[in-house]
Amino acid sequence: xxxxxxxxxxxxxxxxxxxxxxxxxxxxxxxxxxxxxxxxxxxxxxxxxxxxxxxxxxxxxxxxxxxxxxxxxxxxxxxxxxxxxxxxxxxxxxxxxxxxxxxxxxxxxxxxxxxxx
Numbered sequence: 100x101x102x103x104x105x106x107x108x109x110x111x112x113x114x115x116x117x118x119x120x121x122x123x124x125x126x127x128x129x130x131x132x133x134x135x136x137x138x139x140x141x142x143x144x145x146x147x148x149x150x151x152x153x154x155x156x157x158x159x160x161x162x163x164x165x166x167x168x169x170x171x172x173x174x175x176x177x178x179x180x181x182x183x184x185x186x187x188x189x190x191x192x193x194x195x196x197x198x199x200x201x202x203x204x205x206x207x208x209x210x211x212x213x214x215x216x
Contacts, residue, residue, distance in 0.1 A: 100173075110149075111146065113170075114145055114146050114149040114150075114166065114167065114170040115142055115145065115146065117145060117149070117167050117170035117171045118141050118142045118144065118146060118149075118170050118171070119141070119142065119145075119169060119174075120137075120139060120144020120173045120174075121141060121171060121174040121175040121177075121178050122138050122141040122142075122174060122178065125178050125182075125185065134181075135177070135192055137177075137178065137181060140174075140177060141174035141177060141178065144173045144177050145169075145170040145171070145173055145174045146170070146172060146175050147167050147173075148169040148172070148173035148174075149166040149167065149170040149173075150165075150166070151169070152165045152166040152169045184187075
């Protein structure tokens, strides 16, 4: 029982280190602008992806090595999506045209119902 706990905790530490590497690379590349809030998300994403490989894909030694690859790739994809979404949110967009600018005609005003005033 104790050996199984040690074995699993070593895997967990290895997955956490692998999940930390993409965040560290982006943080160094952007001079600390990777976002401290993204660190727990990267770690969580890496561990979930690493756990999913042996459970869903391959449970042999190939699956073990693929889980470490997944622990690196999944947070890297998460950081790339975040960077892409952040840059897309910062680009200025022209305002939407109003109905008059589009050339559409406003509907005529409604007539009051007969008998009611």
